[in-house]
Amino acid sequence: MSLPIFHSTIDGFGRTVDYLRISVTDRCNERCLYCMPEGYKGWAQREDHLTANEIVRSVEAATRLGFRKFRVTGGEPLIRDDIIEILERIWKLPGTQTLGLSTNATLLSTLAPAIKQAGVRSLNVSLDALDPGLYHRITGGRLSNVLDGLCAAEAQDFEMIKLNCVLLRGLNESEFLPLIEFAATRRMPLRFIELMPLSKPDILSDPNFLAVEELLRRLDAEGSLTACDDFRPGNGPARYYEFHSPRLVLPAKLGFIGALTNRHFCEGCNKLRLTADGKLRPCLGRHGEIDLRLPLRSGGDVLSGFREAIANKPESHEFLETYEPGRPMTAIGG
Numbered sequence: 001m002s003l004p005i006f007h008s009t010i011d012g013f014g015r016t017v018d019y020l021r022i023s024v025t026d027r028c029n030e031r032c033l034y035c036m037p038e039g040y041k042g043w044a045q046r047e048d049h050l051t052a053n054e055i056v057r058s059v060e061a062a063t064r065l066g067f068r069k070f071r072v073t074g075g076e077p078l079i080r081d082d083i084i085e086i087l088e089r090i091w092k093l094p095g096t097q098t099l100g101l102s103t104n105a106t107l108l109s110t111l112a113p114a115i116k117q118a119g120v121r122s123l124n125v126s127l128d129a130l131d132p133g134l135y136h137r138i139t140g141g142r143l144s145n146v147l148d149g150l151c152a153a154e155a156q157d158f159e160m161i162k163l164n165c166v167l168l169r170g171l172n173e174s175e176f177l178p179l180i181e182f183a184a185t186r187r188m189p190l191r192f193i194e195l196m197p198l199s200k201p202d203i204l205s206d207p208n209f210l211a212v213e214e215l216l217r218r219l220d221a222e223g224s225l226t227a228c229d230d231f232r233p234g235n236g237p238a239r240y241y242e243f244h245s246p247r248l249v250l251p252a253k254l255g256f257i258g259a260l261t262n263r264h265f266c267e268g269c270n271k272l273r274l275t276a277d278g279k280l281r282p283c284l285g286r287h288g289e290i291d292l293r294l295p296l297r298s299g300g301d302v303l304s305g306f307r308e309a310i311a312n313k314p315e316s317h318e319f320l321e322t323y324e325p326g327r328p329m330t331a332i333g334g
Helices: 052-065 083-092 108-118 132-139 143-155 173-185 212-222 293-298 302-311
Strands: 019-023 069-073 098-103 122-126 160-166 190-193 224-227 239-244 252-257 271-274 279-281
Touching: 019 052, 052 083, 052 271, 052 293, 052 302, 069 083, 083 098, 083 108, 108 122, 108 143, 122 143, 132 143, 143 160, 160 173, 173 190, 173 212, 173 252, 212 224, 212 252, 271 302, 279 302, 293 302
Parallel strands: 019 069, 019 271, 069 098, 098 122, 122 160, 160 190, 190 252
Antiparallel strands: 224 239, 239 252, 271 279
Protein backbone atom coordinates (compact mmCIF):
# COMPACT_ATOMS: atom_id res chain seq x y z
CA MET A 1 0.00 0.00 0.00
CA SER A 2 1.48 3.35 -1.02
CA LEU A 3 1.04 6.34 1.24
CA PRO A 4 0.14 9.84 0.05
CA ILE A 5 2.83 12.40 0.78
CA PHE A 6 1.22 15.59 2.00
CA HIS A 7 4.34 17.65 2.55
CA SER A 8 8.02 17.53 1.75
CA THR A 9 10.35 16.34 4.49
CA ILE A 10 13.17 18.58 3.20
CA ASP A 11 14.08 21.19 5.78
CA GLY A 12 15.30 24.73 5.17
CA PHE A 13 18.91 23.56 4.83
CA GLY A 14 18.29 20.83 2.25
CA ARG A 15 18.35 17.92 4.69
CA THR A 16 15.86 15.07 4.27
CA VAL A 17 14.14 14.60 7.63
CA ASP A 18 12.73 11.07 7.64
CA TYR A 19 13.77 9.69 11.05
CA LEU A 20 11.67 9.99 14.22
CA ARG A 21 12.89 9.06 17.68
CA ILE A 22 9.89 8.32 19.89
CA SER A 23 10.26 8.56 23.66
CA VAL A 24 7.53 6.55 25.38
CA THR A 25 8.45 7.46 28.98
CA ASP A 26 10.73 9.77 30.94
CA ARG A 27 10.97 7.17 33.70
CA CYS A 28 13.87 4.76 34.07
CA ASN A 29 14.97 1.95 36.34
CA GLU A 30 18.51 3.37 36.36
CA ARG A 31 19.80 6.85 37.16
CA CYS A 32 22.75 7.56 34.87
CA LEU A 33 24.88 10.53 35.88
CA TYR A 34 24.70 12.14 32.43
CA CYS A 35 20.99 11.55 31.82
CA MET A 36 18.87 11.92 34.95
CA PRO A 37 19.63 14.61 37.55
CA GLU A 38 19.61 13.60 41.20
CA GLY A 39 16.14 14.09 42.65
CA TYR A 40 14.35 14.09 39.28
CA LYS A 41 10.83 12.74 39.83
CA GLY A 42 9.48 12.76 36.28
CA TRP A 43 5.87 13.48 35.49
CA ALA A 44 3.79 12.60 38.50
CA GLN A 45 0.59 11.90 36.54
CA ARG A 46 0.38 9.17 33.88
CA GLU A 47 -1.97 11.44 31.90
CA ASP A 48 1.08 13.51 30.97
CA HIS A 49 2.42 10.61 28.94
CA LEU A 50 1.00 9.93 25.51
CA THR A 51 -1.13 6.80 25.38
CA ALA A 52 -0.30 3.94 23.04
CA ASN A 53 -3.03 5.14 20.67
CA GLU A 54 -1.65 8.69 20.68
CA ILE A 55 1.89 7.48 20.00
CA VAL A 56 0.77 5.34 17.08
CA ARG A 57 -1.39 8.14 15.66
CA SER A 58 1.65 10.43 15.78
CA VAL A 59 3.83 7.91 13.99
CA GLU A 60 1.14 7.28 11.39
CA ALA A 61 1.00 11.01 10.69
CA ALA A 62 4.78 11.03 10.30
CA THR A 63 4.63 8.19 7.75
CA ARG A 64 2.14 10.19 5.69
CA LEU A 65 4.73 12.95 5.44
CA GLY A 66 7.46 10.56 4.35
CA PHE A 67 9.09 9.45 7.61
CA ARG A 68 10.25 5.86 7.27
CA LYS A 69 12.77 5.30 10.09
CA PHE A 70 11.68 5.00 13.72
CA ARG A 71 13.41 4.32 17.02
CA VAL A 72 11.59 3.90 20.34
CA THR A 73 13.43 5.34 23.35
CA GLY A 74 12.91 6.59 26.89
CA GLY A 75 13.83 6.91 29.76
CA GLU A 76 13.75 3.14 29.68
CA PRO A 77 11.04 2.15 27.19
CA LEU A 78 10.75 -1.43 28.45
CA ILE A 79 9.24 -0.32 31.77
CA ARG A 80 5.98 0.57 29.98
CA ASP A 81 3.45 -2.23 30.37
CA ASP A 82 2.16 -1.65 26.83
CA ILE A 83 5.55 -1.41 25.10
CA ILE A 84 5.08 -4.58 23.04
CA GLU A 85 1.72 -3.31 21.77
CA ILE A 86 3.31 0.03 20.81
CA LEU A 87 6.14 -1.67 18.94
CA GLU A 88 3.83 -4.06 17.11
CA ARG A 89 1.53 -1.28 15.96
CA ILE A 90 4.36 0.96 14.74
CA TRP A 91 5.91 -1.95 12.80
CA LYS A 92 2.58 -2.72 11.11
CA LEU A 93 2.14 0.83 9.78
CA PRO A 94 2.49 0.75 5.97
CA GLY A 95 5.19 3.43 5.92
CA THR A 96 7.54 1.88 8.49
CA GLN A 97 10.79 0.65 6.95
CA THR A 98 13.04 0.39 10.00
CA LEU A 99 12.19 0.04 13.69
CA GLY A 100 14.81 0.20 16.42
CA LEU A 101 14.78 0.30 20.21
CA SER A 102 17.16 2.02 22.64
CA THR A 103 17.40 0.35 26.04
CA ASN A 104 19.64 -0.21 29.04
CA ALA A 105 18.99 -3.97 28.51
CA THR A 106 18.14 -4.64 32.16
CA LEU A 107 14.73 -6.09 31.18
CA LEU A 108 15.79 -7.73 27.92
CA SER A 109 16.37 -11.16 29.43
CA THR A 110 12.61 -11.75 29.57
CA LEU A 111 11.38 -9.39 26.85
CA ALA A 112 13.83 -9.99 23.98
CA PRO A 113 11.71 -12.65 22.20
CA ALA A 114 8.55 -10.51 22.33
CA ILE A 115 10.47 -7.43 21.14
CA LYS A 116 11.82 -9.31 18.14
CA GLN A 117 8.38 -10.75 17.36
CA ALA A 118 6.89 -7.24 17.58
CA GLY A 119 9.04 -6.08 14.67
CA VAL A 120 12.11 -4.50 16.22
CA ARG A 121 15.11 -5.09 13.97
CA SER A 122 17.90 -3.26 15.83
CA LEU A 123 18.85 -2.52 19.43
CA ASN A 124 21.00 0.24 20.92
CA VAL A 125 22.21 -0.79 24.38
CA SER A 126 23.86 1.56 26.89
CA LEU A 127 27.00 0.04 28.40
CA ASP A 128 29.40 2.46 30.08
CA ALA A 129 31.53 -0.03 32.02
CA LEU A 130 32.20 -3.75 32.47
CA ASP A 131 33.35 -3.44 36.05
CA PRO A 132 30.23 -4.08 38.18
CA GLY A 133 31.12 -1.52 40.83
CA LEU A 134 31.88 1.19 38.31
CA TYR A 135 28.78 0.37 36.32
CA HIS A 136 26.70 0.81 39.48
CA ARG A 137 28.44 4.11 40.26
CA ILE A 138 27.59 5.52 36.81
CA THR A 139 24.07 4.12 36.43
CA GLY A 140 22.83 2.96 39.83
CA GLY A 141 22.05 -0.40 38.21
CA ARG A 142 23.39 -3.97 38.16
CA LEU A 143 25.72 -4.98 35.35
CA SER A 144 24.63 -8.63 35.57
CA ASN A 145 21.12 -7.68 34.45
CA VAL A 146 22.54 -5.94 31.37
CA LEU A 147 24.76 -8.89 30.43
CA ASP A 148 21.84 -11.30 30.84
CA GLY A 149 19.77 -9.06 28.61
CA LEU A 150 22.45 -8.91 25.94
CA CYS A 151 22.74 -12.71 25.93
CA ALA A 152 18.98 -13.00 25.46
CA ALA A 153 19.07 -10.47 22.63
CA GLU A 154 21.92 -12.29 20.87
CA ALA A 155 19.85 -15.47 20.94
CA GLN A 156 17.08 -13.67 19.03
CA ASP A 157 19.36 -12.84 16.10
CA PHE A 158 18.47 -9.16 15.74
CA GLU A 159 19.79 -7.59 12.55
CA MET A 160 21.98 -5.24 14.62
CA ILE A 161 22.89 -4.73 18.27
CA LYS A 162 24.97 -1.61 18.91
CA LEU A 163 26.59 -0.69 22.23
CA ASN A 164 26.81 2.90 23.47
CA CYS A 165 29.42 4.21 25.90
CA VAL A 166 29.45 7.80 27.16
CA LEU A 167 32.95 9.21 27.59
CA LEU A 168 33.51 10.24 31.21
CA ARG A 169 37.03 11.50 31.91
CA GLY A 170 38.41 10.17 35.16
CA LEU A 171 35.55 7.73 35.60
CA ASN A 172 35.31 5.06 32.88
CA GLU A 173 38.55 5.62 30.94
CA SER A 174 39.93 2.28 32.14
CA GLU A 175 36.91 0.55 30.60
CA PHE A 176 37.36 1.59 26.97
CA LEU A 177 39.68 -1.23 25.89
CA PRO A 178 37.75 -3.95 27.77
CA LEU A 179 34.54 -2.67 26.19
CA ILE A 180 36.15 -2.75 22.74
CA GLU A 181 37.25 -6.34 23.28
CA PHE A 182 33.78 -7.28 24.56
CA ALA A 183 32.09 -5.70 21.52
CA ALA A 184 34.53 -7.14 18.99
CA THR A 185 34.14 -10.67 20.34
CA ARG A 186 30.37 -10.37 19.87
CA ARG A 187 30.63 -8.55 16.52
CA MET A 188 28.69 -5.62 17.95
CA PRO A 189 29.53 -2.06 16.87
CA LEU A 190 30.54 0.07 19.85
CA ARG A 191 29.89 3.81 19.81
CA PHE A 192 31.71 6.30 22.02
CA ILE A 193 29.66 9.42 22.76
CA GLU A 194 30.88 12.77 24.03
CA LEU A 195 29.17 14.25 27.07
CA MET A 196 26.48 16.79 26.20
CA PRO A 197 24.90 19.42 28.52
CA LEU A 198 21.67 17.46 28.94
CA SER A 199 21.52 16.58 32.62
CA LYS A 200 22.50 19.28 35.07
CA PRO A 201 24.70 22.28 34.18
CA ASP A 202 27.77 21.05 36.07
CA ILE A 203 27.92 17.58 34.48
CA LEU A 204 29.65 19.01 31.41
CA SER A 205 32.89 20.38 32.83
CA ASP A 206 36.54 20.23 31.83
CA PRO A 207 37.33 17.57 34.46
CA ASN A 208 34.51 15.35 33.12
CA PHE A 209 34.72 15.96 29.38
CA LEU A 210 36.70 13.71 27.03
CA ALA A 211 36.69 14.52 23.32
CA VAL A 212 36.36 11.73 20.78
CA GLU A 213 39.48 13.00 18.99
CA GLU A 214 41.51 12.41 22.14
CA LEU A 215 40.21 8.86 22.38
CA LEU A 216 41.00 8.31 18.68
CA ARG A 217 44.60 9.36 19.34
CA ARG A 218 44.85 6.99 22.30
CA LEU A 219 43.48 4.09 20.28
CA ASP A 220 45.79 4.85 17.40
CA ALA A 221 48.67 4.31 19.83
CA GLU A 222 47.19 0.96 20.91
CA GLY A 223 46.57 -0.41 17.41
CA SER A 224 45.43 0.80 14.00
CA LEU A 225 42.27 2.64 12.97
CA THR A 226 40.85 2.60 9.45
CA ALA A 227 37.92 4.85 8.52
CA CYS A 228 34.81 2.95 7.37
CA ASP A 229 33.08 5.61 5.30
CA ASP A 230 30.59 3.14 3.81
CA PHE A 231 29.66 1.44 7.11
CA ARG A 232 26.23 2.72 8.19
CA PRO A 233 24.64 0.39 10.75
CA GLY A 234 21.95 2.90 11.70
CA ASN A 235 20.52 6.35 11.09
CA GLY A 236 22.64 8.40 13.48
CA PRO A 237 25.67 10.71 13.15
CA ALA A 238 28.48 8.35 14.23
CA ARG A 239 31.73 8.20 12.25
CA TYR A 240 32.92 4.60 12.10
CA TYR A 241 36.38 3.05 12.14
CA GLU A 242 37.71 -0.49 12.14
CA PHE A 243 40.14 -1.01 15.00
CA HIS A 244 42.86 -3.67 14.93
CA SER A 245 44.93 -4.45 18.00
CA PRO A 246 47.14 -7.34 19.20
CA ARG A 247 44.74 -7.83 22.10
CA LEU A 248 41.78 -8.44 19.76
CA VAL A 249 41.03 -11.76 18.08
CA LEU A 250 38.58 -9.96 15.78
CA PRO A 251 38.68 -6.32 14.64
CA ALA A 252 36.25 -3.95 16.32
CA LYS A 253 33.81 -1.62 14.58
CA LEU A 254 33.90 1.63 16.54
CA GLY A 255 31.66 4.66 16.12
CA PHE A 256 32.43 8.14 17.45
CA ILE A 257 29.76 10.75 18.19
CA GLY A 258 31.26 14.15 18.89
CA ALA A 259 28.42 16.63 19.22
CA LEU A 260 30.64 19.28 20.80
CA THR A 261 33.88 18.86 18.87
CA ASN A 262 32.75 17.82 15.38
CA ARG A 263 32.09 21.04 13.46
CA HIS A 264 30.10 19.11 10.84
CA PHE A 265 27.98 17.23 13.37
CA CYS A 266 24.63 18.76 12.36
CA GLU A 267 25.13 18.87 8.61
CA GLY A 268 23.35 15.60 7.88
CA CYS A 269 20.83 15.63 10.74
CA ASN A 270 17.73 13.75 9.58
CA LYS A 271 15.67 13.44 12.76
CA LEU A 272 12.92 14.86 14.91
CA ARG A 273 12.23 13.76 18.47
CA LEU A 274 8.81 13.11 20.02
CA THR A 275 8.90 13.39 23.81
CA ALA A 276 6.84 11.15 26.05
CA ASP A 277 4.53 14.07 26.92
CA GLY A 278 3.81 14.80 23.28
CA LYS A 279 6.23 17.53 22.23
CA LEU A 280 7.97 17.47 18.86
CA ARG A 281 11.55 18.64 19.20
CA PRO A 282 13.36 19.70 16.00
CA CYS A 283 16.78 19.74 17.70
CA LEU A 284 18.21 18.02 20.75
CA GLY A 285 20.42 21.02 21.49
CA ARG A 286 17.82 23.81 21.28
CA HIS A 287 14.75 24.55 23.37
CA GLY A 288 12.07 24.87 20.69
CA GLU A 289 9.18 22.39 20.85
CA ILE A 290 5.85 21.92 19.07
CA ASP A 291 2.93 20.54 21.07
CA LEU A 292 1.27 17.44 19.58
CA ARG A 293 -0.60 16.39 22.70
CA LEU A 294 -3.21 19.13 22.34
CA PRO A 295 -4.19 18.32 18.74
CA LEU A 296 -4.03 14.59 19.53
CA ARG A 297 -6.55 15.06 22.35
CA SER A 298 -8.72 17.72 20.76
CA GLY A 299 -9.07 16.29 17.26
CA GLY A 300 -6.72 18.88 15.77
CA ASP A 301 -4.28 18.61 12.87
CA VAL A 302 -1.30 16.47 13.87
CA LEU A 303 0.30 16.75 10.42
CA SER A 304 0.72 20.50 10.81
CA GLY A 305 2.82 19.93 13.93
CA PHE A 306 5.28 17.83 11.94
CA ARG A 307 5.34 20.40 9.14
CA GLU A 308 6.07 23.14 11.67
CA ALA A 309 8.85 21.09 13.28
CA ILE A 310 10.53 20.46 9.91
CA ALA A 311 10.18 24.12 8.94
CA ASN A 312 11.74 25.18 12.25
CA LYS A 313 14.57 22.66 12.28
CA PRO A 314 17.69 24.78 12.94
CA GLU A 315 20.97 24.50 11.11
CA SER A 316 22.88 23.52 14.25
CA HIS A 317 22.65 23.00 18.00
CA GLU A 318 23.55 25.52 20.72
CA PHE A 319 25.68 23.25 22.90
CA LEU A 320 28.70 25.52 22.49
CA GLU A 321 26.75 28.68 23.36
CA THR A 322 26.30 28.33 27.13
CA TYR A 323 23.33 26.04 26.52
CA GLU A 324 21.48 24.97 29.66
CA PRO A 325 18.89 22.19 29.39
CA GLY A 326 15.25 23.06 30.01
CA ARG A 327 14.64 19.32 30.38
CA PRO A 328 17.09 16.56 31.31
CA MET A 329 17.94 13.96 28.70
CA THR A 330 15.56 11.44 30.22
CA ALA A 331 12.65 13.85 29.56
CA ILE A 332 13.70 14.51 25.94
CA GLY A 333 14.36 10.96 24.82
CA GLY A 334 17.62 9.25 23.90
